[in-house]
Amino acid sequence: LIIAAGTGEFEAGISKDGQTREHALLAYTLGVKQLIVAINKMDTTKWSESRFQEIIKETSNFIKKVGYNPKHVPFVPISGFNGDNMIEPSPNCPWYKGWEKETKTKSTGKTLLEAIDAIDQPTRPSDKPLRLPLQDVYKIGGIGTVPVGRVETGVIKSGMVVTFAPAGVTTEVKSVEMHHEQLVEGVPGDNVGFNVKNVSVKEIRRGNVAGDSKNDPPKGADSFNAQVIVLNHPGQVGAGYAPVLDCHTAHIACKFSELLEKIDRRTGKSVENSPKFI
Structure with a gap:
């Protein structure tokens, strides 16, 4: 999470409708559970330790409300423009003793690169x-x-x-490539292109999902239950509300048929059943 240390910039970012607040909430909601906070533009504050500490205090409060534990989060003062504390420790902040995070194993370091290297690799x-x-x-x-x-x-x-869903097209994969090189197999995280037999470009499109037809292939759904967080909305949201849904690469209109319950975002516990509006 990049935060600007400049006077007024930080405050705007964490205000009610600020970008910093929205980015942290979106990241946590989408399942990003490990966070690094890089406090940028420290050169514009003349590397002020008091400004750094003020930002840590304010940011810790709001990321805690989102769901992160500030003790697990490294806070790194940087200047992206000059490269301070990005790869090498900077001589411009002698007061800075380094970051630490208390997860399963305690990690410490000084630079943003070290903080990135200390992330637990997801399986x-x-x-x-x-x-x-x-x-x-x-x-x-x-x-x-x-x-x-x-x-x-x-x-x-x-x-x-x-099998491609929801198109219902089934075909054989002839080859798999990544960056113009043949792959034996594509694994999670790989952006691949794959050549398929006897399928025209008109039969499948962006938003379709490919799966192994012999192992739980994907299927289209007429309806599903969703957990929704309203970040920003001018009016009320109730049954009949018709938003556009962005799900993986699909972009499609849908309709809320009913609201089942209102839940507390942090605890996941129900606070109201069958609300009329949210």
């Missing part, structure tokens, strides 16, 4: 069924139809039979 869900949302579909001369997307779970390899 990649390669043992789950394949889910690959399509970002685009290309027609390449001499090769054919090439869907492109990021492997979210599972693996994709040549010879596999895949």
Whole structure:
């Protein structure tokens, strides 16, 4: 989370409608549970220790409300413009003794790079069924139809039979590539292109999801239950509300049929059943 230390800039960012507040809330809601706070533009404050401490105090309060534990979060004073404390410790803040975070193992360091290296690496869900949302579909001369997307779970390899949902198209994967190089398999986190047999560009599109047809293939859904956080809305939201839903690479209109309950965001406990509006 990059925070600007400049007078007025920090305050604007963490105000009720500020970007900093929104970014932290979105990150936590989307499942990002590890955080680093880089306090940027420290050169514009003449490397003021009191300003740094003031920002840490305010930021700790608000990230705690979002759901993060400030003790698990390194706070690093940096100047992106001059490169201070990015890769090498800076001589401009002799008062700065370094960051520390208390997770399973206690980590300490001085620079932003060290803080990034101290992140616990998430496990990649390669043992789950394949889910690959399509970002685009290309027609390449001499090769054919090439869907492109990021492997979210599972693996994709040549010879596999895949199903695209909700289109209901099933076909064989001829080859898998990343950065113009053939891959034996694409794993979670890889952005891949894969060539498919006997499928025209018109049959599949961005927002479709590819899965292994022999292992729990994806299916279209007519309805689903969702947990929604209202970040900002001018009026009330109730049954019949029709927003546009962005889900992985799909962008599609939907309608709220009913509100089941209102829950406390931090505890997950229900505070009201069947509310009329939120």
